[in-house]
Amino acid sequence: MTNFRLAHFSDIHMPPMPKPTLLELTGIRILGLTSWAISRKKIHMQNVFRAFEKDIKQQEIDHYAFSGDLVNIGSRAEIKRSTAWMRGFAPADKMSYVPGNHDAYTEDSIASILHHWSDYMTCCDQGAEILKTLNIELTNAVPFGPFPYIRIFGRVALIGISSAYASPPFMATGEMGEAQRSRLKTILAYLKKEGFFRVAMIHHPPLPRLTPSVRALKDCAELKDILTDIGAELVIYGHNHKNKITNIDNKFGPTLCIGVSSASAVATSHKPAASYNQILIDESKKGWQVNLLKREYIAEQNNFVETEVTPLGFWHF
Numbered sequence: 001m002t003n004f005r006l007a008h009f010s011d012i013h014m015p016p017m018p019k020p021t022l023l024e025l026t027g028i029r030i031l032g033l034t035s036w037a038i039s040r041k042k043i044h045m046q047n048v049f050r051a052f053e054k055d056i057k058q059q060e061i062d063h064y065a066f067s068g069d070l071v072n073i074g075s076r077a078e079i080k081r082s083t084a085w086m087r088g089f090a091p092a093d094k095m096s097y098v099p100g101n102h103d104a105y106t107e108d109s110i111a112s113i114l115h116h117w118s119d120y121m122t123c124c125d126q127g128a129e130i131l132k133t134l135n136i137e138l139t140n141a142v143p144f145g146p147f148p149y150i151r152i153f154g155r156v157a158l159i160g161i162s163s164a165y166a167s168p169p170f171m172a173t174g175e176m177g178e179a180q181r182s183r184l185k186t187i188l189a190y191l192k193k194e195g196f197f198r199v200a201m202i203h204h205p206p207l208p209r210l211t212p213s214v215r216a217l218k219d220c221a222e223l224k225d226i227l228t229d230i231g232a233e234l235v236i237y238g239h240n241h242k243n244k245i246t247n248i249d250n251k252f253g254p255t256l257c258i259g260v261s262s263a264s265a266v267a268t269s270h271k272p273a274a275s276y277n278q279i280l281i282d283e284s285k286k287g288w289q290v291n292l293l294k295r296e297y298i299a300e301q302n303n304f305v306e307t308e309v310t311p312l313g314f315w316h317f
């Protein structure tokens, strides 16, 4: 029987942001630097980020699921510093990552991130065996070749999907692409048949109307079709910096899509303070009981505390 505690966090946008080199200052990075200087540096604060790290390290977590946007403009200095942080924070078998649109700020940055962080975005041995059974071959092709990857924890399967590509200026869109969607369909159907509890992770909101079109997953309607047909039990995502749970039904039962706020942000007029979720997935003879514990940043204490316990439901299979 699997009892699994998964911590989900997102959108650290690691502060403070190191300066890019002059050569890296292309048009889109100038926009990103300006946005950081005007507003974002007052939202993604180092003390919040440190409080998050301290708090999550004190919890008993089986695995960390980080749904992207560790960096801001994907400069070489940022990627170098973020890589060092990642390796110090958790070994690759303790944390799974999927990239976000800021990780894919330019084609160079997503290529570099897929290279340097590849061990956080790769199948475990059992996941690789499953792909072999399904005749699915992942590649190093940027940006979607290495996805979806599968990691297995007892009877729980974590499926890492990438939505990160270098979107045009003033856009924060994502995409999965037809080939990745086709691989995902096959994987989800197989994992269902084998009785795994399926948790899919993606940076962008997986359904239409969860975010404006300039920030949306371009193929979210197609992903919704996959989720309503074959399903996953949970889909965890970031990007919006907001906490939200949306329930859609697939033909086997519910699919809960769970968005989490940024792990480094102070509260603003339209977005909540930093938080992260602990998802408790407990198997019994009758099925799967799943609960969500939210730990949230309290500015007055410069600390994270448990603010919510939400029963997510019971899955019979």
Ligand SMILES: [Fe+2]
Binding pocket: 011, 069, 100, 101, 102, 172, 203, 238, 239, 240
């Ligand atoms: Fe994002």
